[in-house]
Amino acid sequence: MRIAEPTVERLIKYHRLLISMKQGNSSVVSSRQIGDMLGIKASQVRKDLSYFGEIGKPGVGYHVERLCEHIEQILSSPKVWSVALVGVGNLGMALMGHSVFQSYKFEVKALFDVDPEKVGQNIMNIHCWHIDDIARVMKENDIEVVILAVPAVEAQTCIDKAISSNTLKGVLSFTQAPVILPKGVLFYAVDVFVELEKLLFFLKEKERNIS
Amino acid sequence: MRIAEPTVERLIKYHRLLISMKQGNSSVVSSRQIGDMLGIKASQVRKDLSYFGEIGKPGVGYHVERLCEHIEQILSSPKVWSVALVGVGNLGMALMGHSVFQSYKFEVKALFDVDPEKVGQNIMNIHCWHIDDIARVMKENDIEVVILAVPAVEAQTCIDKAISSNTLKGVLSFTQAPVILPKGVLFYAVDVFVELEKLLFFLKEKERNIS
Known part of the structure; x- marks a missing residue:
């Protein structure tokens, strides 16, 4: 199974978020919460996770610790x-x-x-x-x-x-x-300045739309 | 006209590449060359540029200096x-x-x-x-x-x-x-470590496919 780069990037972000949720003692999380916190659509979160066999409980969500461990396993390396x-x-x-x-x-x-x-x-x-x-x-x-x-x-x-x-x-x-x-x-x-250029571009666009 | 974020990001990358090509005294560039150097499909490059009214000359390509100035104008801000x-x-x-x-x-x-x-x-x-x-x-x-x-x-x-x-x-x-x-x-x-995690992930995948 070959995982595409944007999917890997989202998995890395889910993993980080779940680690910080675990530290904050959260036990369940919904796809909408994950999506809101990461700026990703909830439907995309569900699609990504179901691809790896994780189905959230309707109306409840995902088990934070289990999901975290599962993603960790996907991302883990057999060597240092x-x-x-x-x-x-x-x-x-x-x-x-x-x-x-x-x-x-x-x-x-x-x-x-x-x-x-x-x-x-x-x-x-x-x-x-x-x-x-x-x-x-x-x-x-x-x-x-x-x-x-x-x-x-x-x-x-x-x-x-x-x-x-x-x-x-x-x-x-x-x-x-x-x-x-x-x-x-x-x-x-890692291009640290593409994001800066983007910020300045959208600031400009925003001001133009206001004036 | 609202330009989507991924398009802005590609424009920023085209712009940088064109600046370095100008410095290297290149006068024309094809969509394929731009694409190869940036890891973007040539068809995407053509689509992006034609959206802003830039049509490359078939078999020749785009005029580096003119294209560079045009993109600069799109990205430029009326204030500092x-x-x-x-x-x-x-x-x-x-x-x-x-x-x-x-x-x-x-x-x-x-x-x-x-x-x-x-x-x-x-x-x-x-x-x-x-x-x-x-x-x-x-x-x-x-x-x-x-x-x-x-x-x-x-x-x-x-x-x-x-x-x-x-x-x-x-x-x-x-x-x-x-x-x-x-x-x-x-x-x-800017998350400097997402790229590192991606690199390690794909290194692992590659080794697994070889062995």
Whole structure:
């Protein structure tokens, strides 16, 4: 069974919401509540969940804890991924400080930078290497995933070094630069400014409609 | 004419691509080339552009510079938005260092934080105030947009202060916390870790299909 990307994205969002509901001691939730909180249609929520065999009780809803565990199982990985963070500037540090970075799904095994004040040091207990060592360190530690948080001009150089490790399987990029990757290496990008542009566009549209 | 959000997002991506093509001295581009570079179907590109009256020349494509200007015009705003950045930690600093932050579409008029080493200082030529001053400073400077880069637990407190300025029209949030806003205030969120979760999910699926 192949799950489409938008469905996976919604599952991730359902999962997060259910975790926070569990912490808030909610025991049941309706498709409408889930939908309202995530900005997704209730019918879409029901469709997604029924696809995985979850049928809410009419007039009651879904059992929060059971649903949460079920989605967790779908999203879970049989192994812990070894990750390298390339670029330990402000953005890299912000990522490392985020609670998701203490995930059980992956382990950051190495940091890379060019800053002489960082190279050779341990940062939050992880060793920082020079980017010239990417290929060797990735190979030695069987690192399959790279999180790229370098300036746009450095992106392709770093990726090329990671490719030559022969262990690279996936890249999560925070730079706006397009990068060239071999077929078979998965690539996801976070573009922090598309949302800002969208916000400004719809603000403009709204003002135009009012005036 | 009301343009749907996914269309706006694609327009923003077309626009960026066209800017970089202009810089690279490309003069024509086909819908297929645009589609390939952005991971969008060529038929979708043609549909989007024809909706705005742009018909590519068969066998040649679109005129890069003219198309770029046309999309710029659609996306452009008649005014420069005044923005406040709330939270000047690693993430806030990473945002400020980004080239998009030197946009002609908005101006960061004020920074807010609680760190005594930052409050009262100018950071990259912008004054940093204590978050207790959010409402007053926003009102005095007619700041309509807030970029939120604070820890999740602080998010609602900061938003409440921004709401009480009575000038708030839009929020771009970088925290994972859900926030409650009055109707009419636009809200967009950047979730840097959904993409990471997606990457790990599809890596897992891929390995499962190989083995």
